Amino acid sequence: MRRLSLLDTSLRDGQKSLGINLNVNEKLEISRQLVKLGVDVIEAGYPAASPVEFEAVRKIAREVKGVVICGFAGANEREIDCCAAALKEAGRSRIHTGIAVSPLYMEKKLQLTPGRVVELAVAAVKHAKKYVDEVQFYAEDAFRSDRAFLVQVLERVIEAGATVINIPDTLGYATPWECSEMISYVMNNVRNIQRAVLSVHCHNDLGMATANSLAGIKAGAGQVEGTINGIGERAGNTCLEEIIMTLYSRRGSIGIQCGAKTRELAATSRLVSRLTGVPIPAHKAIVGSNAYTGNPASLGEIGPGENAPFVIIAPDTVGLxxxxxxxxxxxxxxxxxxxxxxxxxxxxxxxxxxxxxxxxxxxxxxxxxxxxxxxxxxxxxxVEQRGILIKNISITTTGASRATATVTLDLDGDTVTEAACGTGPVDAVFKAVDLLVGERVCLEDYMLKSVGRGRETLGDATVKVRYGDNGLVIGRGVSSDVIEASARAYANALSKVKTMIRENAAQARV
Incomplete structure (x- = not known):
């Protein structure tokens, strides 16, 4: 049975989803869970993007073992040098570099001739090869490229030392039959393709990322790239959990296996959802709350323990x-x-x-x-509060829409209290916390849902705040009191902002 390699890019491509801004410790927590899940490669980030991103990749490379740690870099020496420095302490490392290969991207985005693109591609791979044995090359916008030119680029980069070739559907425009045909074409026309592993990387703009990836795998790809819960820019990426469970549940007919531990899927999905603030839809395949509900009895007379004919995946298979x-x-x-x-x-x-x-x-x-x-x-x-803990909340209301909140926090070991007025109790609480913490943020989203059964359910609050030009920061809070849950979520977000400030300051001193 053929073995498929799993590359998780939740921490790099997935982080583009809705402006997600994970801190170093959150990335490290997700990485450790991905090792438990059994992925082969973790694309830890883009080290040249920022000092904090560099530190996250460096820390993951140093502390997470038993998996390939991959860093992303553009086709230039500065970014590759930066990536190599971040990966230096990894047990096993990979540099993922590449360049656009479609006529449109070469002309409009790069403003380069095809000949110059080939030169830069080869130079990037050769430079990366000085640092690591494993070099992955991405041919951006490959599906809209000239096939003869694509073959030329791939042959040259493999000759230069690329060990993995990534064929991305950059805009999520391809169909499953096109993916199958593309992978087959590369397998049959790139003379030295046997010296590299072929990888598929699909986006979900037309809702076919998983189907496209499976078509590429069936056609001969030896690696698939995706994210947990399908997070990513625009409509997202291939859902790794869907790939894993398709291979598992159809292993007899597909004949391809991976090393994932399916019972870790639910825990991995929940962790990524909690830390990114991207909720899991109830109808989401594999990990959604409705995925294993139904009424098999409606299909006929069945007895206890006889549900198996009507269930394709048992909940405990994915850890539920x-x-x-x-x-x-x-x-x-x-x-x-x-x-x-x-x-x-x-x-x-x-x-x-x-x-x-x-x-x-x-x-x-x-x-x-x-x-x-x-x-x-x-x-x-x-939830890592980082020195901001909600100790007490008192609310008084005036009329239907005015409220005053008195909030007591444990702030870096000191107990402090402040009061503020707002349009309703949640707004008043947020303003009081703002006065106490002293960080200016912009609240961009606030969500509140119930968790559990009946009237005594828990309130689960999620807030998204923007701090300067640093992207969105997610906060979560849970309590039987919805005002307290909201306050915890907001305090958690501000705790992360303070952590971000400390990390940026520390990197600036390096």
Missing amino acids: PEDDGALQIRLGPQALQQRLDKLGYSLNKEDLDLVYQYFLHSADSKGAVYDQELRELMGEAG
Whole structure:
């Protein structure tokens, strides 16, 4: 059975989604989970893009082992040098460089002749090869390129030392039959293609990224590139979880396998959603909340345990338990740990004690905590507040729309209190937190959803704030009180802003 390599680009291409701005520790957390999932390559970022991006790639390269760490660089020596420096401590590293090859991109974007593009492509690969054994070359906008020219470029870069050839559908315009034909063409016409692994990288602008990738894989591609939950610019990238489960569930007919551990998919998906602030649609394949619901009994008389004929994927295959049992307040830490193990979480004693306190607080106010709520509490307990903790909130309202909030924070170890007026209690709370923290941010989005069952559900708040020209920062908060959940989310976002300021200042001193 042929083995397929998985390259995850959630931290590079995926981060382009809606202006996502992950900090170093968030990228590191996702990278560690990707290792648990069993991907082969983690594209950790674009080191030359910023000092913080460089530090994130450097830290991942130093601390994450058992996987290839890949860095992205344009076809110039400065970016390749920067990428190599960031990857220096990796156990196994790869530089991903390349250039546009379509007539339109060469003329309008690069303003270069085809001959000059070939020269730059070869020079970039040769320069990267001085630092690493594995060099991946991307032929940007390959599907709109002249085929003869594409063959020329690929043969030359393989001769220069490229070990992986990435054929991207840059604009998500291709169809599955075109992807199959393209990969077959490259396999049959590039003379030295046997010296490199062929990779497919698809975007989802027409909703066919997964289908296109599978067509390319079936035609002979040895690597597929994608992101968790399909995050990425515009309409997103190929969903890795869909590729993994298609190969798993159709392994008998497809005859291709990968090294992914399917039971880690749900945990990986939830982590990426929590840290990026991009919600998982209920109808999302593989990891959506509705993916395993239905009424097989409507198809005829069936007995207990006879659902298998009507189910193509069992929930526990992707790390979701079959049941969603309620956990009562009298539950002890050991029983909670057993339930968390079943949900795919592994905690040390210190982390378990922290989650247990969140569990007791929630169960005390609600009476019972369901699995979906427990997952959100896991995310809340894992939220890194960085010195900003909500201690107390008091709200008074005047009329239907005016409110005054008095907020007490633990700010870098000091207890501080401030009051502010706003249009409603959430606005008033946010303004009070602004006065206390002192960072000027622009609130761009605020979302509140319920998690759980009945009237005693948890409130799950997500805020997106913009700080200067640094992109969006995501904050999450969970509580049985929606005002407190909103305050926690906003404080979490401002904590990340403060972390970003510290990271930028530290890099400026280097």
